[in-house]
Amino acid sequence: MSAEPGPRKVSRLILLDPADRILLLHGFEPADPADDWWFTPGGGLEPGETRAQAALRELAEETGITDVELGPVLWHRYCSFPFDGRRWEQDEWYFLARTTQTATAPAALTELERRSVTGARWWTSEELLAARETVYPTRLAELFRALLDDGPPAAPVVLDPEIV
Numbered sequence: 001m002s003a004e005p006g007p008r009k010v011s012r013l014i015l016l017d018p019a020d021r022i023l024l025l026h027g028f029e030p031a032d033p034a035d036d037w038w039f040t041p042g043g044g045l046e047p048g049e050t051r052a053q054a055a056l057r058e059l060a061e062e063t064g065i066t067d068v069e070l071g072p073v074l075w076h077r078y079c080s081f082p083f084d085g086r087r088w089e090q091d092e093w094y095f096l097a098r099t100t101q102t103a104t105a106p107a108a109l110t111e112l113e114r115r116s117v118t119g120a121r122w123w124t125s126e127e128l129l130a131a132r133e134t135v136y137p138t139r140l141a142e143l144f145r146a147l148l149d150d151g152p153p154a155a156p157v158v159l160d161p162e163i164v
Contacts, residue, residue: 007078007089011055012042014074014147015065015097021122022144023104024135025062030084030115037134038121040094055095062113063120064105071096073156074147077137081164084112096152137162 015023028036043058045051052070060066075094080087104120106113123131125148128141135141137159 007080007091009045009051009054010042010090010092011045011051011058012040012092012094013055013059013068013097014040014094014144015059015068015099017098017102017122018100019122019124020148021124022128023063023065023120023122025120026118027116028118030112036118037136038123038131039136040140041120042092042094044090051093052095055093055097059097061108062106062117064103064107065099065101067099067101069098071098072152074152075137075143075157075159077159077162079137079162079164081162084116093156096147 017023023041024038025041026036026038028034041059041062042055043062045054046057049057051073056068056070059068072095073093074096077092077094078090079092080089102122106117109117125141125145128135128144131141137143139159
């Protein structure tokens with residue numbers, strides 16, 4: 001957790017494989033495993049780290065994937081949500097990234113991640129659009145489809161804040 005004032009700075013990845021599937025992690029509220037969702041890999045910046053460095057480090061720690069071509073920042077999002085007994089406020093940047101490495105094996109999960117992340121799955125755009133599960137950000141299926149159809153935006157798109 002950062003000692004800096006304001007929202008926690010977070011980098012996330014829209015990681016695509018050669019078949020244009022997106023990698024999502026499955027997590028849940030530690031106190032209520034039935035309260036679950038899918039989310040993009042990523043996490044908070046460590047002191048002295050750039051957003052890009054944090055994105056790649058977090059991906060390696062959470063999935064073991066290190067063979068990555070990092071692309072542009074696609075989206076910015078502010079979010080605020082309750083999790084593990086506290087309120088989290090985050091300023092999130094979403095990077096486009098590509099990999100040919102599709103096997104996942106967490107390499108260095110934090111204690112909280114060990115208590116709240118159950119695995120990873122590659123999703124097609126069609127699967128994500130049809131999903132009934134909760135996915136964050138909430139517009140991810142629509143944003144992912146637009147990314148595949150239109151390519152990355154010319155400049156990062158600011159998404160509506162999500163406050164739960």
